[in-house]
Amino acid sequence: MVGKRAVLTASHMVPWGAPNGAMQFVAGYFDGSSSVGQGGQSWATTAHGYAGQDVTAHDMAVVRLADPLGDWVGFMGTKPFDSSWQGGAYWTSVGYPGAVSDQRPSFQSGIHVIDDDEDGDGQELEHHADETPGDSGGPFFAGWSDGPYAVGTVAGYEVVSGPLGIGSEDNNISAGGPALGGLVGFARANWT
Incomplete structure (x- = not known):
């Protein structure tokens, strides 16, 4: 909410x-x-x-x-992700991962964002949380002194491979950025 x-x-x-x-x-x-x-x-x-x-x-x-x-x-607030937060294990993901149970909620805390890629007013927040189908749409958030704030919503998983496998990325993605605050x-x- x-x-x-x-x-x-x-x-x-x-x-x-x-x-x-x-x-x-x-x-x-x-x-x-x-x-x-x-x-x-x-x-x-x-x-x-x-x-x-x-x-x-x-x-x-x-x-x-x-x-x-x-x-x-x-309900929680929203904040745009700030690149200075990269690497900090602040984040929590909540969802209903089919790998665990699609009838009971699951959460993971202490997640760190390894990269944030800008796409206009949107951001791909890349991380290695344990997420599987069923987590999509769940909040990617942290707590501040005045309550929880979402910086993204769980979008899914991407595999990006460079030439000969060099520069490959296997990351979970949460969608965020100013676009989230706008919505x-x-x-x-x-x-x-």
Whole structure:
């Protein structure tokens, strides 16, 4: 949650243009139910973001919920990633990795960003967290004195090989940068 009606996710998780596409957000999803109790879920009414993106610096979207769950369960802020944070083991990733359980949440803390690649107003935050399919769309965040802030959303995994394997990179990617703040700012301003 990044606003009272806004959920941050990966763009490739949104059924853009699907005639019968639907998304439901379940706060604290655990074994098929909301861990916050009755009413801890809401259907998406619309999405705003970068349609057609998959494991890129712009693989992000915000989803508007029919119900203002953020008023009840709270929500985190966002910050653009600062290159001076590179190498610091500050970050946490939360998701539902199929390699562990797609019915129970999993998290990993102490993650460090090894590189941040700019792509216009987006950033690919490269790291080696233990992420598998199912983690997509989860927050990539840290805690500050005034609460948690997302710097990205989990996009996926990339393999980039140079000539003869030189310069290859096998990294997990979280999409972030000023583009993320722009999407969340749009949602907060328009989805009251």
